[in-house]
Amino acid sequence: MDFTSLIDNLGSHTVDGLTKGAIYALVALGYTLVYGVLRLINFAHSEVFMVGTWTVFGVYAVFNATAASGVGTVILATSVALIAATLASAGTALAVERIAYRPLRKKNAPPLIFLITAIGCSLVLVELFGHVFRQFFGPPFGRALVSIPTLIDTKVLFTVGGVSITNIQLIVIFGAVLMMVLLDLFVNYSRLGRGVRAVAQDPDTAALMGVNQDRVIMLVFVLGGAMAGVAAMLYTLRYDITKFDIGFLIGVKAFTAAVLGGIGNLRGALVGGLLLGVVEVYSSTLFSSNWEDVTAFVVLIAVLMFRPTGILGESLGKARA
Amino acid sequence: MLLQLEDVVLTYGKIEALHGLSLEVAEGEVVALIGANGAGKTSTMRAISGIRGLSSGRIVFDGVDITKRRADQRMRKGLCLVPEGRGVFPGMSVRENLDMGAYTRRDKAAVAKDFERVFDLFPRLSERRKQTAGTLSGGEQQMLAIGRALMSRPKLLLLDEPSMGLAPMLIQQIFTIIAEIAHQGTTILVVEQNAQQALSRADRAYVLETGQIVKTGPGQELLKDPSIREAYLGVA
Numbered sequence: 294m295d296f297t298s299l300i301d302n303l304g305s306h307t308v309d310g311l312t313k314g315a316i317y318a319l320v321a322l323g324y325t326l327v328y329g330v331l332r333l334i335n336f337a338h339s340e341v342f343m344v345g346t347w348t349v350f351g352v353y354a355v356f357n358a359t360a361a362s363g364v365g366t367v368i369l370a371t372s373v374a375l376i377a378a379t380l381a382s383a384g385t386a387l388a389v390e391r392i393a394y395r396p397l398r399k400k401n402a403p404p405l406i407f408l409i410t411a412i413g414c415s416l417v418l419v420e421l422f423g424h425v426f427r428q429f430f431g432p433p434f435g436r437a438l439v440s441i442p443t444l445i446d447t448k449v450l451f452t453v454g455g456v457s458i459t460n461i462q463l464i465v466i467f468g469a470v471l472m473m474v475l476l477d478l479f480v481n482y483s484r485l486g487r488g489v490r491a492v493a494q495d496p497d498t499a500a501l502m503g504v505n506q507d508r509v510i511m512l513v514f515v516l517g518g519a520m521a522g523v524a525a526m527l528y529t530l531r532y533d534i535t536k537f538d539i540g541f542l543i544g545v546k547a548f549t550a551a552v553l554g555g556i557g558n559l560r561g562a563l564v565g566g567l568l569l570g571v572v573e574v575y576s577s578t579l580f581s582s583n584w585e586d587v588t589a590f591v592v593l594i595a596v597l598m599f600r601p602t603g604i605l606g607e608s609l610g611k612a613r614a
Numbered sequence: 615m616l617l618q619l620e621d622v623v624l625t626y627g628k629i630e631a632l633h634g635l636s637l638e639v640a641e642g643e644v645v646a647l648i649g650a651n652g653a654g655k656t657s658t659m660r661a662i663s664g665i666r667g668l669s670s671g672r673i674v675f676d677g678v679d680i681t682k683r684r685a686d687q688r689m690r691k692g693l694c695l696v697p698e699g700r701g702v703f704p705g706m707s708v709r710e711n712l713d714m715g716a717y718t719r720r721d722k723a724a725v726a727k728d729f730e731r732v733f734d735l736f737p738r739l740s741e742r743r744k745q746t747a748g749t750l751s752g753g754e755q756q757m758l759a760i761g762r763a764l765m766s767r768p769k770l771l772l773l774d775e776p777s778m779g780l781a782p783m784l785i786q787q788i789f790t791i792i793a794e795i796a797h798q799g800t801t802i803l804v805v806e807q808n809a810q811q812a813l814s815r816a817d818r819a820y821v822l823e824t825g826q827i828v829k830t831g832p833g834q835e836l837l838k839d840p841s842i843r844e845a846y847l848g849v850a
């Protein structure tokens with residue numbers, strides 16, 4: 294137990310945690326959106342994130358962008374990577390919905406079938422990058438860790454109250470919060486967003502009001518996927534790596550964050566994600582980094598014991614039976 | 615005919631709820647559908663609105679065969695159901711629920727006018743615009759559900775037991791409003807347990823028994839029919 298280290302650097306550990314948590318929160322939105330509308334845990338969402346990180350890697354390779362590249366190349370490569378990762382992740386999420394889930398819905402498959410299918414999709418995508426692509430294209434596909442060039446060096450931007458904030462931390466937190474605010478505005482104040490909430494609250498009545506359910510479902514997968522794509526971009530800026538199974542642990546954590554905040558609740562994803570990130574960093578300082586995952590789940594169980602619907606409860610599908 | 619059902623069969627798994635039901639509604643009419651619990655009234659409404667597909671039979675609306683259309687497509691053609699138990703969106707405000715009624719409409723100016731019309735019909739909703747629908751009283755929710763349907767400017771308004779669970783005073787009020795909506799030119803098909811009210815106000819009525827139409831005629835005529843008086847009006 295290293296209390297002094299935690300207390301002495303509480304500010305910087307907190308910022309560290311918030312950076313980590315912001316990424317969890319962005320990924321958590323995908324789980325929460327899909328769950329709110331379909332009552333389905335989309336286990337393939339972790340791979341939607343994974344595809345985003347590989348896309349960033351691919352774009353950097355195309356632009357020949359490395360740590361040594363000039364400012365122009367860096368700006369171009371990161372901008373294109375952000376857009377490409379967003380599109381690739383959204384596209385992957387949409388493909389999973391169209392190829393796997395929609396046919397099951399049309400056949401009125403029971404929930405367990407959806408669950409198995411979701412896990413299946415996740416495995417297919419993991420093995421695509423971990424095995425199939427390697428057979429066709431060779432490395433860097435495969436099971437090894439892949440490093441992504443550091444285009445933006447970590448620099449301390451400013452110091453407040455003894456806490457130094459780096460450029461990367463600022464980009465990650467600001468980017469994630471911006472995306473969440475935009476999504477929140479869209480869902481709560483636009484016509485299409487109202488359609489999403491209507492389907493979440495009462496799908497039959499939503500149809501009676503002229504809402505095309507399939508379109509709302511597609512929209513929700515695309516939105517969640519896009520958020521995971523942005524998360525992937527931010528993640529690669531922060532950690533400079535990808536791997537065929539990189540989605541697994543982040544997916545589990547993001548899902549935990551969603552449940553922690555109240556699954557189906559967009560703002561809950563933010564609260565859950567940030568809280569989880571901070572708790573993890575605190576605990577790895579207090580004990581050791583081996584404890585970080587354990588602590589995350591202890592917190593989850595503790596919160597659910599007192600608030601079974603999560604910190605903020607459900608909101609998208611409020612009062613749905 | 616605005617609406618025609620021909621030999622409609624509707625099933626839930628192995629249970630057949632409607633066994634070849636046929637009925638018609640002409641433009642401008644107020645038609646009532648009465649029947650005991652479990653007779654298949656809600657099932658008929660589900661069939662017409664498209665919430666549930668048919669096993670066989672045909673539904674024609676406004677000259678178009680809509681049998682294979684989805685519920686949202688039927689709604690866009692001018693058919694709007696106020697479902698049994700109201701079905702307001704509990705997490706949305708009164709205003710947002712009404713917005714949902716106008717979900718498919720692009721004519722902003724006309725929508726704004728219809729808001730005024732709905733608030734004229736239901737002043738109580740006007741006072742509660744910002745209130746969450748889930749916290750409204752049962753009667754207010756019923757008003758909201760009807761108001762929301764009106765926001766879509768339906769050619770045919772389907773009402774499934776609008777008086778359910780309401781106090782007698784409020785039932786009177788709801789029926790007066792329905793008459794007013796009809797007077798303003800909307801065709802109405804209304805399902806009711808409250809046969810007295812429904813029959814006395816409807817142009818025509820159908821009597822449904824275990825998934826089949828057993829009687830039809832002008833409302834006033836059925837009101838005098840001894841077998842109906844006995845079965846549905848509690849008069850021997």
Ligand SMILES: Nc1ncnc2c1ncn2[C@@H]1O[C@H](COP(=O)(O)OP(=O)(O)OP(=O)(O)O)[C@@H](O)[C@H]1O
Pocket residue numbers: 626629630631649650651652653654655656657658698807
């Ligand atoms: N979702 C369902 N699954 C299985 N059976 C159903 C379902 N809905 C209705 N039924 C059955 O179909 C028959 C007709 O039901 P329906 O709801 O249409 O009756 P109703 O006339 O509306 O009755 P009420 O006056 O009680 O509302 C009943 O026997 C009912 O048990």
Ligand SMILES: [Mg+2]
Pocket residue numbers: 655656657698
């Ligand atoms: Mg009924």
